Amino acid sequence: MTATFSPAASFKRVELDPLAAAVQDRFRASVSLSRGDGGVALSIMLLEPSSLSELCKFLFWDAGCSFGGLIVEERQGKWRLSYLFLAAGSGWIEMLLQVPSSASSVPSISSEVHAADWHEREAEDLFGLQFEGHPRLGDFVLHDQVWPEGAAPHRRLQRKSMDAHQAYFRRRPNPDWRPLLVVRDPGAFAMPVGPVYEGGLGQSVHFLLETVGEDVVRAVPRLFYNFRAVEKIAEGEPVSRALLLAERFAATSSFAHSLAFSLAIERMSGAEVPVRAKHLRILLGELERLRHHAGAITGICESTALAVAASQAAIIEERLLRASCQFTGHRYLFGLNTPGGLRRDFTNESFAELLKSVDLAASDLRVLEERLNFTSSFLDRLEDVGLVSPDQARDLNFMGPVGRASARCHDLRLECPYGGYEGYTFEVPREVEGDGYARLRVLFQEAYQSANLIHQAAERLQPGPVTARCEAPFGGVALGWAEAPIGAALHWVRLDEAGLVERYRIITASFNNWHGFRVAVEDFAFQDFPIILATFGLSATECDR
Amino acid sequence: MSFWFWHGIRKGVQTTRYPRAPESAGGVTPGRPVTTEFHFAEEAALAAANCPVDAIAADGKWARVDLRRCIHCQRCHFGEPHALEWRSDYEWATAPTEKYEALPRSYRRSLHIIVVDAGDCGACLHEVKQLNNPLYNMHRLGMFFTATPRAADVLLVVGPVSENMRGPLLKTYEAMPDPKRVVAVGACAINGGVFGHTFMSAGGAASVLPVNLEIPGDPPPPLAVLDGLLVVAGRKPLVLNESPVERNA
Numbered sequence: 038m039t040a041t042f043s044p045a046a047s048f049k050r051v052e053l054d055p056l057a058a059a060v061q062d063r064f065r066a067s068v069s070l071s072r073g074d075g076g077v078a079l080s081i082m083l084l085e086p087s088s089l090s091e092l093c094k095f096l097f098w099d100a101g102c103s104f105g106g107l108i109v110e111e112r113q114g115k116w117r118l119s120y121l122f123l124a125a126g127s128g129w130i131e132m133l134l135q136v137p138s139s140a141s142s143v144p145s146i147s148s149e150v151h152a153a154d155w156h157e158r159e160a161e162d163l164f165g166l167q168f169e170g171h172p173r174l175g176d177f178v179l180h181d182q183v184w185p186e187g188a189a190p191h192r193r194l195q196r197k198s199m200d201a202h203q204a205y206f207r208r209r210p211n212p213d214w215r216p217l218l219v220v221r222d223p224g225a226f227a228m229p230v231g232p233v234y235e236g237g238l239g240q241s242v243h244f245l246l247e248t249v250g251e252d253v254v255r256a257v258p259r260l261f262y263n264f265r266a267v268e269k270i271a272e273g274e275p276v277s278r279a280l281l282l283a284e285r286f287a288a289t290s291s292f293a294h295s296l297a298f299s300l301a302i303e304r305m306s307g308a309e310v311p312v313r314a315k316h317l318r319i320l321l322g323e324l325e326r327l328r329h330h331a332g333a334i335t336g337i338c339e340s341t342a343l344a345v346a347a348s349q350a351a352i353i354e355e356r357l358l359r360a361s362c363q364f365t366g367h368r369y370l371f372g373l374n375t376p377g378g379l380r381r382d383f384t385n386e387s388f389a390e391l392l393k394s395v396d397l398a399a400s401d402l403r404v405l406e407e408r409l410n411f412t413s414s415f416l417d418r419l420e421d422v423g424l425v426s427p428d429q430a431r432d433l434n435f436m437g438p439v440g441r442a443s444a445r446c447h448d449l450r451l452e453c454p455y456g457g458y459e460g461y462t463f464e465v466p467r468e469v470e471g472d473g474y475a476r477l478r479v480l481f482q483e484a485y486q487s488a489n490l491i492h493q494a495a496e497r498l499q500p501g502p503v504t505a506r507c508e509a510p511f512g513g514v515a516l517g518w519a520e521a522p523i524g525a526a527l528h529w530v531r532l533d534e535a536g537l538v539e540r541y542r543i544i545t546a547s548f549n550n551w552h553g554f555r556v557a558v559e560d561f562a563f564q565d566f567p568i569i570l571a572t573f574g575l576s577a578t579e580c581d582r
Numbered sequence: 583m584s585f586w587f588w589h590g591i592r593k594g595v596q597t598t599r600y601p602r603a604p605e606s607a608g609g610v611t612p613g614r615p616v617t618t619e620f621h622f623a624e625e626a627a628l629a630a631a632n633c634p635v636d637a638i639a640a641d642g643k644w645a646r647v648d649l650r651r652c653i654h655c656q657r658c659h660f661g662e663p664h665a666l667e668w669r670s671d672y673e674w675a676t677a678p679t680e681k682y683e684a685l686p687r688s689y690r691r692s693l694h695i696i697v698v699d700a701g702d703c704g705a706c707l708h709e710v711k712q713l714n715n716p717l718y719n720m721h722r723l724g725m726f727f728t729a730t731p732r733a734a735d736v737l738l739v740v741g742p743v744s745e746n747m748r749g750p751l752l753k754t755y756e757a758m759p760d761p762k763r764v765v766a767v768g769a770c771a772i773n774g775g776v777f778g779h780t781f782m783s784a785g786g787a788a789s790v791l792p793v794n795l796e797i798p799g800d801p802p803p804p805l806a807v808l809d810g811l812l813v814v815a816g817r818k819p820l821v822l823n824e825s826p827v828e829r830n831a
Binding site: 179180182183190210232233234235238239240241261262263264265266267269270277278281282285286287288289291332335343345346348349351352354355358359360361362363366367368369371372373380381408411412576578579 | 585586587589590593596607608609610611612613634653654655656657659660696697698699700701702703704705707708709710711712714715716717718727729731741742744745746747749750754775776777778780781782783800801803
């Protein structure tokens with residue numbers, strides 16, 4: 038019972054002009070609207086911080102925009118906070134709030150837009166900026182047992198910009214530190230999982246599962262074990278070096294991230310990417326999605342201990358890794374994207390080989406899906422497990438396949454096309470049940486769509502150059518985005534007058550989806566936990582950066 | 583659900599014959615740059631300047647490669663006039679000290695492994711995980727991932743060791759019984775890779791733990807990790823084919 042919708046019918050377009058008029062009308066005294074630049078369609082400058090939360094509520098709930106993320110920047114003696122919203126079909130809306138550096142707090146919007154919760158906690162930890170009205174700040178990116186309060190390592194200290202490579206005061210781990218427990222019932226206890234579990238084959242995440250017995254009452258994920266401060270390391274580096282970071286902070290979707298970064302630089306410099314490179318980028322991006330989804334399906338089969346199916350899915354994934362390597366020279370598609378296009382071209386024979394591998398993978402996946410659909414012991418463990426209702430999905434702004442399994446249709450390829458997706462025909466699969474099985478079906482359908490897109494891209498290729506000249510401009514700001522396999526990836530870059538990175542902000546779907554992950558786990562039994570985790574297919578390293 | 587049984591059987595044996603015979607399937611390894619002789623010293627200097635992580639050093643007409651630093655960015659691989667020769671092998675484990683001391687004989691066919699993701703980007707961890715899939719199937723060699731450090735003989739460290747993982751990594755190491763070996767998998771675990779040494783990254787496992795073996799690459803393919811594990815188990819001598827190549831351009 039897979040219900041797929043044609044792209045035109047699947048998302049509700051939000052028109053910019055009526056929206057701008059409504060904002061102007063409702064918040065007359067406190068806003069100043071302008072056409073945005075650097076990838077932003079509309080820029081709303083907020084003059085009155087007190088109406089921040091009202092305006093965000095209006096954009097998110099009344100106007101129907103989805104939340105993109107929060108970009109905090111310390112610039113010219115001011116805090117510059119930029120809240121991104123996506124008006125589906127029309128582009129990005131940037132809501133800008135500037136307060137003097139001396140101001141230590143800004144209003145919180147988390148109680149209106151729940152998806153902003155973690156963004157504010159992150160900003161508090163890294164910049165020391167307080168969000169008034171936020172129920173729980175602290176102990177987030179910088180874990181409390183090691184880091185002192187008020188560390189704020191991302192700040193530029195007294196104009197003497199903090200060097201990412203300098204040692205930082207770190208206290209010895211406090212053995213008496215205990216996490217904050219939420220459940221206070223008699224007999225309640227917390228079951229800790231991680232950060233090293235499954236023989237270390239799981240990613241570094243810690244879960245505090247609070248329970249009174251069988252069911253998980255509260256789940257508190259503790260992330261940022263993999264935090265490498267990529268945004269801070271990039272500061273002061275040339276674009277070519279920041280590109281390496283964009284590519285390598287989350288390898289399972291490295292192509293999408295390097296693409297989003299390259300798009301931002303291209304937008305800033307005004308470089309026009311050659312047509313051949315555009316099609317090749319779509320081909321490679323979809324190859325990555327196909328491989329990623331094969332891996333996610335392997336994970337789901339493994340979590341239910343269905344050994345044969347897991348093995349078969351793993352073979353499909355490994356074959357795709359090999360095909361990627363034969364085609365591009367790297368199993369994870371490193372070293373291909375560059376601002377201006379692609380670093381290298383491919384021969385016609387290698388396309389034939391690749392298409393053969395893709396077809397084989399797609400047909401193997403179809404066989405696998407059919408068999409899984411007839412394995413009742415497997416379906417029993419997925420159906421009605423890890424439920425996320427459409428309302429919750431909207432509330433928590435779920436992105437990627439997880440959101441699309443709960444009736445959302447958030448896909449940047451459709452809602453805000455980039456890099457040439459406008460000319461392609463594809464469907465964005467959508468399910469409404471919001472359980473583990475729905476998420477599995479979405480993964481399968483998306484994999485088939487990707488295989489199809491790879492064919493379309495290969496057919497459109499015409500001989501030509503794959504790289505255009507793209508010099509990093511001296512000063513500028515731009516937003517680049519791409520739909521990574523896990524969901525929307527936003528890369529926001531500001532270059533200084535020397536052409537070096539001044540501030541780099543990466544917003545990933547994993548960060549957003551980890552925030553909402555708890556609703557799927559709560560009220561389910563312990564033995565469902567690994568399965569729910571697998572059906573979400575989240576990446577800790579993409580979240581942590 | 584008996585069809586799974588038949589489905590599995592019908593697929594036949596997919597497993598590589600390595601280490602009995604070399605694996606020649608396409609795409610099992612990205613290969614590696616090797617020390618190359620150019621016609622002119624200027625070309626070698628260009629090749630060295632082109633490398634973003636200083637893995638290539640110019641020495642007259644020679645461009646010498648330090649594989650431990652290589653992040654497989656491929657900037658010295660394709661097309662460009664100063665491209666180096668690449669060798670597509672995968673047996674490239676190295677020892678940080680003069681000589682690697684293998685585990686005692688009793689470990690040769692029973693090796694228990696624990697992995698710690700210490701700030702990894704996901705690639706190395708993913709490649710290590712691939713050793714469990716039927717195409718590599720490391721169980722046939724008596725190697726197993728174990729869920730507890732108490733039962734582990736080998737610690738695979740992936741990632742540059744982020745500050746928040748320093749504690750869990752040390753705890754895992756201390757919980758392992760002697761004799762034990764630590765293997766740094768990937769450029770990040772060897773020297774920090776692109777993340778380097780910062781306030782949030784220790785710049786490699788060696789700054790926290792005694793490392794016995796290094797497996798370069800970003801990420802090293804599963805066969806390179808398997809090769810390293812065979813060396814750890816004492817089933818294979820540690821040899822790296824470092825013979826340089828003359829560029830036949």
